[in-house]
Amino acid sequence: MKNTIFVNDIVDVVISDRCGYNKEIPSRVKALGIFNNVFFKKTKYIVQKKNSAAKRINEVMNMTFGLKNFKDICNIRYDKMLFYNIDEVTYILYSMMSKNNPDLICERFEEGILSYNNSFPSSDKMKIARLLRKLLHKRNLLEQILHFYCFTPAVYEGKLGTLIIPPIESINDSSVTQFLSLFAVNNVSSCYKQKYIYFSSVYDFEGGEPIGELDLVKKIAEKVKNENLIVKVHPRDNPQRFIECGLNVDLNSQIPWEVVQFKQDFSQHIFLTVNSGSVLGVNMIISDMPRTYFLFPLCDLDKNPKAQVSAKNIDKLMKFINQIPEKRDRIKIASDLSEIL
Numbered sequence: 001m002k003n004t005i006f007v008n009d010i011v012d013v014v015i016s017d018r019c020g021y022n023k024e025i026p027s028r029v030k031a032l033g034i035f036n037n038v039f040f041k042k043t044k045y046i047v048q049k050k051n052s053a054a055k056r057i058n059e060v061m062n063m064t065f066g067l068k069n070f071k072d073i074c075n076i077r078y079d080k081m082l083f084y085n086i087d088e089v090t091y092i093l094y095s096m097m098s099k100n101n102p103d104l105i106c107e108r109f110e111e112g113i114l115s116y117n118n119s120f121p122s123s124d125k126m127k128i129a130r131l132l133r134k135l136l137h138k139r140n141l142l143e144q145i146l147h148f149y150c151f152t153p154a155v156y157e158g159k160l161g162t163l164i165i166p167p168i169e170s171i172n173d174s175s176v177t178q179f180l181s182l183f184a185v186n187n188v189s190s191c192y193k194q195k196y197i198y199f200s201s202v203y204d205f206e207g208g209e210p211i212g213e214l215d216l217v218k219k220i221a222e223k224v225k226n227e228n229l230i231v232k233v234h235p236r237d238n239p240q241r242f243i244e245c246g247l248n249v250d251l252n253s254q255i256p257w258e259v260v261q262f263k264q265d266f267s268q269h270i271f272l273t274v275n276s277g278s279v280l281g282v283n284m285i286i287s288d289m290p291r292t293y294f295l296f297p298l299c300d301l302d303k304n305p306k307a308q309v310s311a312k313n314i315d316k317l318m319k320f321i322n323q324i325p326e327k328r329d330r331i332k333i334a335s336d337l338s339e340i341l
Contacts, residue, residue, distance in 0.1 A: 001082075001149065002034050002035065003034070003174055003175050003178075004165070004166040005149075005165070011034075012035060012038070012039065012073075012076065012078075013029060013035045013037075013039070014039045014040075014073065014093070015029065015038065015039065015040050015041070016040075016041050016042070016043040016044070016089065017040075017041075017042050017043060017044050018043060018044055018047070018236075025182060025183075026038055026040040028181065032178055032181070034178075037076070039072065039073060041069065041070065043089045046062075046067075046088050046092070047087055047088055047089060056125060059088060059125055060128050060129050060132070062088075062092050062095075063088060063091040063095060063125065063129035064095060064132045064133055064136075065095060066092060066095040066096035067096065070092060070093060070096040073096055074096040074097065074099055075100070076100065078101060079101065079104070080105045080106070080107060081097055081104055081105070081107075082106075082108070082109055084108060084111040084115065085120070086108075086120035087120070088125070088126070091126060091129060091141055094106065094141040094144075095138075098138070098139060098144075102138075102139055104139075104144060105144060105146055106144040107145065107146055107147045107149060107163075108147070108148050108149070108160065109148070109149040109165070110148070110150040110165070111277075112277035112280065112281055113151070113155060113277060113317060114280065114310065114314065114317065115277065116152075116155050116157070116313075117156065117157050117158060117313055117316070118309070118313070119309070130142070145160060146161065147160055147161045147162065147163050148160040148161070148162050148163070149162075149163045150162060150163075150164070150165060151164070151165050151167055151284070151285075152284070154320060155316075155317060155320055157316075167285055168262075169285065176262045179256075179258075179259045180263060182259075183255045183256070183259050185252075185255060185259055185260060191230075191250065191251060192230065192250075192264065192266070192269065194227070194229055194230040194248065194269075195224070195228050195268070195269055195270060196220070196224050196228055196229045196230070196269070196270050196272055196340070197229075197230055197231075197232055197250075197266070197269055197272065198220060198229060198230070198231045198232065199232045199234075199271065199272070199273040199276040199278050199279055200213065200231060200232065200233050200234045200237050200273075200274075201213060201234060201237075201273065201276050201307075201310075202234055202236055203274065203275070203299075203304050203306065203307040203310070204237075205236075205238075206306065207305060207306025207307050208303050208306060208307065209303035209304050210304075211274065211300055211301055211304050211307050212299050212300050213274055213299060214241060214242070214245065216274065216295060217231060217242065217245075217247060218245055219337060220272065220337065221246075221247060223337050223340070223341070224340070224341070226247065226248070227248075229247070229248060230248045230249070230250050231248065231249050232250040232252075232253055232257060234276065235253070235254055239253060257279075257281065257282075258278065258281040258282050261281070261282040261283075265288070266290045267288040267289065267290055268290070269290045270290060270291045270292075270293070271283075271290050271291070272292075272293050272295060273292075273293075273294060274294070274296045274298075274299055274307075275294060275311060279292050280292075280317075280331075283327075283330075284327070287326060289327070289330050290330070291330055291332075292330060292332070293332050293333070293334040293339065294314050294331075294334065295334055295337075296310070296311045296333070297333065297334070298334070298335070298336075298337065314333065315333070318331070318333060
């Protein structure tokens with residue numbers, strides 16, 4: 001987006017510690033020379049569950065008035081604030097940034113094609129913070145969100161106006177070169193000798209009760225033989241739980257898959273996942289794509305509301321994909337493991 005939509009604008013970027021990426025990433029982003037300021041903020045502790053009433057009250061105050069940890073950002077006047085998540089950290093950032101510009105415009109961007117219609121229910125703490133800001137005659141984050149930036153507007157069903165992100169069309173795109181540099185992606189061909197690549201999700205430890213994903217991966221390993229399977233672990237997942245079961249784990253798991261896929265031809269591989277959108281990122285814009293299977297019908301989603309929402313989003317997306325001849329035969333929802341062979 002900085003290379004295209006905002007190429008002539010002064011843009012700052014805030015990087016958090018939520019996904020545990022390499023500590024060198026902020027300095028590498030700065031070295032690209034395309035952003036004015038690069039801020040690194042520790043925010044993981046902010047979104048962790050608070051057990052005491054005092055901590056919860058403090059969090060409401062932070063969302064209402066801001067947090068001194070973000071004071072350096074508060075000192076700069078911004079016209080726009082762009083983000084994906086609508087969580088406590090986003091509320092705090094808005095409270096800080098709007099001090100210098102009460103008319104600050106907010107816009108969201110996609111986090112992969114399965115994220116388009118995700119909802120972000122407000123917690124009681126968020127509702128209280130919004131009420132306090134209203135009583136103090138301060139504007140609220142949700143009132144200032146105008147647009148949604150995405151690659152495929154036809155999939156978006158929300159109320160925001162859509163703005164198209166120009167697609168990355170080739171390996172020679174400047175953005176691809178920058179991504180490869182950021183994550184130090186070199187020769188990856190030796191890392192993916194296995195025919196099957198499984199992409200883990202977060203729903204064994206987020207969104208409700210575990211869905212049984214690890215058990216499913218073990219069944220896949222038995223079906224295709226373990227030596228033919230490698231697991232790309234989600235950045236918030238724990239690789240150790242797969243390793244302890246004797247499964248092969250991708251050593252590049254902390255690198256966004258979209259970056260890895262731009263580095264190598266995976267057309268002869270088979271992608272498997274319960275419901276990770278990573279399998280679609282690059283596949284939606286290349287012609288020679290690998291066979292890809294969503295496996296959520298083989299897990300127990302009954303007690304995990306967020307996993308259920310994800311499955312519904314995939315079902316809706318498949319209606320769109322089935323209208324694209326070169327995609328509909330390559331991307332499937334499997335109801336039995338025999339289909340992946």
